[in-house]
Amino acid sequence: MSATNFKTENNTYRKLIGNGLIYRIPSFQRDYSWTEEEWEDLWVDILGTISETGEPAHYMGYLVLQSADEKIFDVIDGQQRLTTLSLIVLAVLKNLQRLIEEGKNPDQNQQRLDQIRQTYIGYLDPVTLLSHTKLTLNRNNDHYFQTYLVPLGHLPQRGFRASEHSLRKAFEWYEKRARDYMKRQGGDEGVVLARLIETMSDRLFFTVISVTDELNAYKVFETLNARGVRLSSTDLLKNYLFSVLHKQNEHAHEMKMLEDRWESMVSRLGSESFPDFLRTHWISRKSFVRQSELFKTIRGKIIDRAAVFQLLREMEEDMDAYLALTSPEASQWPAELKRSVQQLRMFSVRQPFALILAAYRALNSVDFASVLRGCVVISFRYNVIGSQPANEQERVYYAAAQKITAGEVDTAASVLESLRSIYPTDDSFKSAFAEKVIGTNNSRSKRIVRYILCELEQQLSGQVYDFESDSFNLEHVLPQNPENGWRVFSDEEVDALRYRIGNMALLEKGRNKDIANSAYTIKKPVLLESGFALTQKLAQENADWTPERIASWQKTQAKLASAVWRIAQLT
Structure with a gap:
């Protein structure tokens, strides 16, 4: 993406919304979907920043915008946050309206209402002198937003979409929170409400990414997703x-x-x-x-x-x-x-x-x-x-x-x-299999080893076992943490060989626990008594257990494996 098609900057909510620009949520963008959980989180963050002892700023995340003229912006990502902030402003305006109706400093509060509305909700077109909202919602939500919420009038509740009800409920939720906040602060209530909006708008900030078309917007999505956003x-x-x-x-x-x-x-x-x-x-x-x-x-x-x-x-x-x-x-x-x-x-x-x-x-x-x-x-x-x-x-x-x-x-x-x-x-597969190491420290790798050994068991004995059964365990013949009886292995050889496929066998539950870290001389009789033919064969063919015997046994497994995982016509 060239620099002319892609611009990134940090903007406060005041700079973003208070500068005469227009923001449109595309017609078929997702409907408003925030619930009380998100409303509460945002409100707590706002109160935390506007208090005298709070954080000086609160980061609102990425805002991805698309515009060809840098005057009208389509909101590609961030519509839920922008919509909710507009609802908070409208909720404060509703409280100012109530103060005016109650005769509390009506002239001053009317001025505050008009100024906040013009700055954050709508502007006066210099040509037509008509008021326009700075934010337009999608096709399912904009009618309710413009017809009922923006004018601060009666809010009908029947015959609307679920997302429109969510808009109304969010507005009513914030209206109550703003009223409670106003009463708790004391003093001139109009001043409290105006200060709430002004402080909030200065302390909430976004990382704004502006692009020129859908392709660049998509590339932004790919980049941000790669960064975990x-x-x-x-x-x-x-x-x-x-x-x-x-x-x-x-x-x-x-x-x-x-x-x-x-x-x-x-x-x-x-x-x-x-x-x-x-x-x-x-x-x-x-x-x-x-x-x-x-x-x-x-x-x-x-x-x-x-x-x-x-x-x-x-x-x-x-x-x-x-x-x-x-x-x-x-x-x-x-x-x-x-x-x-x-x-x-x-x-x-x-x-x-x-x-x-x-x-x-x-x-x-x-x-x-x-x-x-x-x-x-x-x-x-x-x-x-x-x-x-x-x-x-x-x-x-x-x-x-x-x-x-x-x-x-x-x-x-x-x-x-x-x-x-x-x-x-077959030759390259058997060679790779004969050297394969699969650590069993995580459940996926352990499942793969159990799967491999069960498939080899079926090839050898004809018996079918569910590799996810809890009736048997995975036995590391050379223990993962060897103690006495394993001096034949150097520390380097233990590290290299303990997770070799050739060092692992299936063993009935209980027997595995009994022999734990024991020496091979103690393990061998238990392995011979196993019901798994492959485990018996390991013990029968290996009088002792050394680095050389592990390598040899894994080559035997590799021959079996080449017959299990085979496409006949390609071999």
Whole structure:
């Protein structure tokens, strides 16, 4: 982003709102949604800054604005805070109005009311001499805001949206808090109220980021999200699609239909997951794109009404499959498919998702299951054991997805063949497996080791075990913290070998505790009595337990593993 398209500065609320500029919340931006919890937090922060012994300033966070002329700004992020601050000002004005009606210093309080209104709520147009509000809310909230709240008149309560009720309740909540504050302070009540607004406006400040168009706004979202600031790029994407329809003067019912369908998808996914879904969907059907370039790509392709609704239909078509990949337990997929997806999740692998979506759309159920299982095998060989870089792997999956979408491949065999370049050979896989170290200090890594050993056990004995069962534990033959009986291992060798796959075995619950940090001579008889064939074999084939025996045993495991995680046609 060039400097001319992007500007950042810190502004107080007074400088932001008291300078004659106009702020608009885009028509299809999110409705007002703050509740009493947020109202209370903000009010406590305000009182903390305006008290004589309080903090000299309170930081309100980022405010992302978009403007082509630096006179009228669209509020891309920060609409809830700006709206609430306007409600606080209106609540104070309502209290000033009440003082005037009660005959308490009416002339002075009328001047205060007029001045505060002009500074923070509206301004006098020098050409038309009409009053205009400085803040315009979205299409669902602005009518109530302008018609009832800004004039400080009667507030009707029936026949309105939930967000409009939230606006009214926020206004009434702050009106009471301002009145209570005024009475507690004592003295001239009008002065107290005016000082409240003036001090607040000087001590609340924002980091204001101004951009010139939607693309730069999206880049701001990406940058801030990378820094841990939670903003909704989903809203920005939504607003762009609505703007396409708005420019083509579409009927209100179509806009409402789009909004309802969009919100349904976001609700099912969660707003933070939506960008990931959109990118996966796009890659599976269109073109490869990085997350940082997604909005730019969509903006370049989705330019008319037909494209908007086609995108919507295709996203809805892919939604169930994507949710089955991210939340397999809740899906209606058969148990075999769920197991494969759960394994991908355990591996923390998402690179195949675009391919899986394409395969789910185009292949029959048998071929789809084969492709999904193939993705698990490749992920285990390439990612879990090989720890190879994922960038090139994702492009291979994308290319295969495109072939499916284009109808160039239509069987599991042809899809898997297109993945050959990311399928490690038996020799490279066995070599990597024979040296693999997986620390078991966290639950995910421990689950992976248990999974591996259960799969090897099934390959050796034919017995199927649930790797998440609590009926057995993970035994480190060389203890994680060895004591007497392990002098054959130097400190360096302990560090290098205790988390080698070859040093770990499955053992029935209770037996593991009994032998704890004991020497191998004590552990061996217990291992021989285990019901796990792989554990018995370890004890049978190793009279003692040394660095050399761990390496040898892990090579034996590697041979078994090459038969478990295998795609026959690629081997």
